[in-house]
Amino acid sequence: MSRVLYTSADYLDLTPEDARRQWLSILDRRPVDQGKRQENFNPVETILCLAAMYLVDSSRFSNKAAVNAPRPVPELARLFRRPPTSVIAKMDNLDGARPKGNKNDVLVAAALRSDPQHLAAVYRACLAGARSVGIDPATLPDFLGIEDGGQVWLLGQDELGPSVLELAVEEALGTFADAGYDERETERITLGSVRVGQHRFARAVLGNCGHACVFCGFAAPSAGPSHLLRASHVKPWRDATKRERLHVANGLAACPTHDAAFDQGLLTIEDDLLITVAPSLALDRDRRPEVQLYFGAPHLFERVALPQRATVIDVQYARWHRDHVYRPSDTTVPVRR
Numbered sequence: 001m002s003r004v005l006y007t008s009a010d011y012l013d014l015t016p017e018d019a020r021r022q023w024l025s026i027l028d029r030r031p032v033d034q035g036k037r038q039e040n041f042n043p044v045e046t047i048l049c050l051a052a053m054y055l056v057d058s059s060r061f062s063n064k065a066a067v068n069a070p071r072p073v074p075e076l077a078r079l080f081r082r083p084p085t086s087v088i089a090k091m092d093n094l095d096g097a098r099p100k101g102n103k104n105d106v107l108v109a110a111a112l113r114s115d116p117q118h119l120a121a122v123y124r125a126c127l128a129g130a131r132s133v134g135i136d137p138a139t140l141p142d143f144l145g146i147e148d149g150g151q152v153w154l155l156g157q158d159e160l161g162p163s164v165l166e167l168a169v170e171e172a173l174g175t176f177a178d179a180g181y182d183e184r185e186t187e188r189i190t191l192g193s194v195r196v197g198q199h200r201f202a203r204a205v206l207g208n209c210g211h212a213c214v215f216c217g218f219a220a221p222s223a224g225p226s227h228l229l230r231a232s233h234v235k236p237w238r239d240a241t242k243r244e245r246l247h248v249a250n251g252l253a254a255c256p257t258h259d260a261a262f263d264q265g266l267l268t269i270e271d272d273l274l275i276t277v278a279p280s281l282a283l284d285r286d287r288r289p290e291v292q293l294y295f296g297a298p299h300l301f302e303r304v305a306l307p308q309r310a311t312v313i314d315v316q317y318a319r320w321h322r323d324h325v326y327r328p329s330d331t332t333v334p335v336r337r
Contacts, residue, residue, distance in 0.1 A: 004039075004040055004042070005040070006042065006043055006104070007104075008104065008107070008108055008111070010043045011043045011046060011047060011108045011112075011122070012108065012111060012112070012118070012122070014044070014122045014125045014126070015125055016125045016128035016129050017129070018043070018125070018129070019043075019044050019130070020128075020129040020132045022042045022043065022044040022045075022129065023044060023129050023133045024133055025042065026042070026044070026045070026079065026080060026081065027133065029080075029081045030081065031081040031082070038082060038086060041080075041090055044126045044129065044130075045076075045080050045090070046090065046094070046105065046108070047112070047119075047123060047126050048072075048076055048123070048126055049076065049087060049090045049091050049094060050091075050094050050109050050112060050113075050119070051119070051123050051126075051143070051144055051152075052072050052073060052076060052087075052091060052143065053091050053094065053095060053200075054144065054152065054196060054199060054200070055071070055143060055144075055200070055203075056070060056073055056091070057197070057246060058088045058091035058092050059092065059095075061073070061088050062088060062092070063085065066083070066084035066085040066087070067084055069084055069087075071141070071143065072141060072143040073087050073088065075139070075140060079135070079139065079140060090105075093105050094106065094108075095109070095193050095196075096110075096172075096176070096189045096192075096193050097193075103179075103180070106181075106189055107188075107189075109189075109192065110185070110188040110189045111188075113192030113193075113195070114192055116152040116153070116154075117151060119152050120146050120150070120151050120152050123144060123146065123152075124147060127140065127147050154196070154198070154199040155199050155202035155203055155206070155231065156198045156199055156201060156203075156205075156230070156231045157195060157198060157199075158227075158230055158232075159198065159232060159237055160194065160195065160198055160237070163238065164194075164237050164238050165191055168191070168194045169186065169187050169190045169191070171190075172186055172189070172190040176190075197245070197246060198237075200246070201231065201233075201245070201246050201248070202251075203231075204248045205231035205232075205248055205252065205253055206229065206231050208251070208253075208306070208307075208310045208311050209231075209251075209252060209253035209306060209307070209310065210253075210306070210307040210310070211229065212229070212253065212305070213229065213253060213254045213255040214252045214254060214301075214304045214305050215254055215255070215262075215267065215275060215300060215304070215305075216255060216258060216300055217301070217305060218255040227256070228255065228256070229253055229254070229255060230253065230254055230255075230256060230259045231251055231252075231253050232251065232252060232254060232259055232262065232263065233245070233250055233251055233317075234250050234251065234252060234269075234313060234314075234317035234318060234321050235316075235317040235320040235321065236325075239320075239324070244317070247314070248311050249311050249312065249314040249317065250313075250317045251313075252304070252313060258294075258300075261281065261295070264325075264327075265278060265325040265326045265327040266278045266280070266281040266327065267281075267295075268318075268321055268322050268325070268326035269304055269313065269318050269321070269322075270318065270322075271315045271318060271319070272303075273303050273304040273306075273313065273318075274302065274303050274304075275301060275302065275303060275304060276326075278326065278327045278328070278329075279329045280327060280329075282295075
């Protein structure tokens with residue numbers, strides 16, 4: 001079995017004609033049994049695995065769990081004539097989760113994740129090549145929704161201030177140095193991974209909350225994803241473990257006003273999801289009609305609102321917020337009815 005070696009240019013300068021030739025090779029491929037040596041992933045396969053990472057957290061579907069991975073992993077596995085475990089393993093490598101994996105993969109992924117316009121261009125080249133050989137949208141869906149134009153837009157980036165990103169790089173330096181990456185490469189890889197991870201977290205949280213503010217119900221579905229609704233951690237990113245940072249039960253969706261109040265400890269939630277207003281804010285609410293408008297009934301709910309089948313905010317995160325963020329006093333002030 002021939003094993004082609006690709007250069008960075010084969011990925012970064014991919015054209016629809018390049019993609020067409022690679023798709024023809026893929027369609028001529030015979031499936032290889034699990035555990036047997038497979039052909040190298042070509043640039044089309046690699047770029048589509050990278051794009052899939054914007055939707056799927058590959059770390060949740062390692063080994064046997066790969067068969068449960070959501071769209072587009074099953075579609076890609078069938079098209080590539082590979083088992084889902086191979087697609088997930090490639091995604092892990094591209095994310096830098098396996099620092100001793102293929103270094104070229106990791107650096108190409110970092111370059112594309114740092115340049116959304118470039119990523120969109122090579123993603124569209126992959127799809128154009130597929131369409132030219134008869135692979136239709138039902139077989140290979142446009143899972144990023146940009147085949148006809150647009151950019152790869154990341155959700156939830158408001159939380160990732162300079163101090164958070166510096167912490168992420170600091171946490172990664174030792175691991176990547178041991179694998180032969182310099183500090184600049186480590187920074188680029190880590191920032192890309194953190195930003196995409198935060199995007200997946202925000203996407204999951206917004207969906208879990210029904211794309212509406214859990215404090216007041218504000219929603220603007222026709223506007224699509226925007227800064228009108230934010231997905232935030234209950235226990236902040238920098239204080240959370242790696243698992244907690246991606247846990248949907250550690251997130252809530254809120255309009256900018258209630259998101260800011262929650263982040264500043266002027267709102268908190270109890271174990272039973274009752275909403276509590278800090279006394280200092282309650283004082284202003286009682287004195288100023290404009291504050292009452294946003295932080296009194298009926299605009300502010302009595303209890304966090306979640307869809308019927310949503311994952312409920314975990315009490316451990318709610319308690320952390322009350323202990324470390326909320327501004328308490330001798331008495332708490334529940335939402336007035």
